[in-house]
Amino acid sequence: MIRWIARLIGFAFVVVLLWALGSNLKAYFQSPPPATAEHEFHKEPKELHLASNGPFGRFDKQQLQRGFQVYKEVCSGCHSLNRVAFRDLHALGYNEAEVKAIANQWPTEVASINPETGEPATRKAIPSDYFPSPYANETAGRAANNNALPPDLSLMAKAREGGAAYIYSLLTGYQNQPAALLKEFPTAKTPAGLHYNPYFANLNLAMPQPLTSEGQVTYAPGNPKPTVDQMAKDVAAFLVWTAEPNLQGRHKAGWPVILFLIVATILAYLSYRNIWAEAKRKVAPVGPMDPANKAKRTRASKKAGIDE
Numbered sequence: 001m002i003r004w005i006a007r008l009i010g011f012a013f014v015v016v017l018l019w020a021l022g023s024n025l026k027a028y029f030q031s032p033p034p035a036t037a038e039h040e041f042h043k044e045p046k047e048l049h050l051a052s053n054g055p056f057g058r059f060d061k062q063q064l065q066r067g068f069q070v071y072k073e074v075c076s077g078c079h080s081l082n083r084v085a086f087r088d089l090h091a092l093g094y095n096e097a098e099v100k101a102i103a104n105q106w107p108t109e110v111a112s113i114n115p116e117t118g119e120p121a122t123r124k125a126i127p128s129d130y131f132p133s134p135y136a137n138e139t140a141g142r143a144a145n146n147n148a149l150p151p152d153l154s155l156m157a158k159a160r161e162g163g164a165a166y167i168y169s170l171l172t173g174y175q176n177q178p179a180a181l182l183k184e185f186p187t188a189k190t191p192a193g194l195h196y197n198p199y200f201a202n203l204n205l206a207m208p209q210p211l212t213s214e215g216q217v218t219y220a221p222g223n224p225k226p227t228v229d230q231m232a233k234d235v236a237a238f239l240v241w242t243a244e245p246n247l248q249g250r251h252k253a254g255w256p257v258i259l260f261l262i263v264a265t266i267l268a269y270l271s272y273r274n275i276w277a278e279a280k281r282k283v284a285p286v287g288p289m290d291p292a293n294k295a296k297r298t299r300a301s302k303k304a305g306i307d308e
């Protein structure tokens with residue numbers, strides 16, 4: 001009885017759930033949610049092939065140096081890299097003197113105090129400093145950028161879906177708002193002070209196009225032409241490095257570790273087989289414990305009317 005009541009209750013639950021699903025599906029198909037400009041015009045990042053991609057990826061130092069140059073000459077005007085120190089640039093192939101010079105000539109000075117009066121002051125950067133923000137504080141950053149704060153770029157390649165490809169697409173994706181968009185969504189016009197970019201999640205971002213013309217940054221001889229596309233690729237590659245400077249070491253260490261784990265797994269399995277071989281060997285029950293004999297015995301006792 002109890003079992004039947006339980007089944008009935010269960011069945012009632014199933015019916016209610018199915019009914020809820022059905023009515024919601026009906027509502028969804030009868031009046032689907034209105035289309036939005038973001039939904040129709042947002043684009044996924046373009047493909048970007050970098051030397052650091054894939055499980056065997058390694059950094060292309062030449063490209064990282066170019067990317068750093070783009071960061072230094074263009075992006076650092078608004079964005080900090082507060083998890084990267086000047087001395088980390090050794091990894092890109094700069095020597096001691098070069099790193100010192102880069103820190104010393106950095107256009108933004110770092111916060112400090114006047115050693116005599118204790119008043120807030122600034123001083124020239126040294127190699128152990130982190131790449132500073134050009135703004136004294138968040139309010140100043142917002143005030144200079146239409147109330148949008150330029151985010152720190154250290155971990156940007158990890159923070160956004162698509163990583164470097166997203167950054168590259170964003171930098172090369174500025175365009176006029178398509179006429180089709182305005183025709184379909186007359187109210188979705190890019191507000192003053194924002195810039196249309198189909199790779200940005202809500203299509204309009206506060207950053208003005210930072211890379212606008214070929215040759216904006218002058219590359220040393222022997223490097224590719226500094227087209228907007230090339231500069232965007234290079235700075236994206238540089239931001240992969242800032243987000244994960246130990247990527248190459250991780251790739252290098254990863255393969256031997258995986259190989260070792262595979263060998264260790266095989267050894268562990270073989271020793272498991274070895275240790276349990278004795279215990280698992282099948283022991284056939286004989287004599288009174290043999291199931292056939294047991295059955296015979298039960299039948300015989302039943303016949304004789306003995307309760308076992």
Ligand code: HEC
Pocket residue numbers: 070071074075076077078079145148149150151153156160167170171204205206207208210211235
């Ligand atoms: C004039 C100042 C300025 C310059 C120069 C500048 N940016 Fe920005 N950047 C901004 C602002 C402001 C935002 C915030 C945009 C927003 O949230 O709408 C931003 C946001 C970003 C974002 C984050 C976008 C997101 O998904 O949230 C990235 C990535 C970025 N900038 C990369 C760069 C790179 C790379 C350079 C150099 C090539 C650069 N920026 C140069 C002002 C600047």
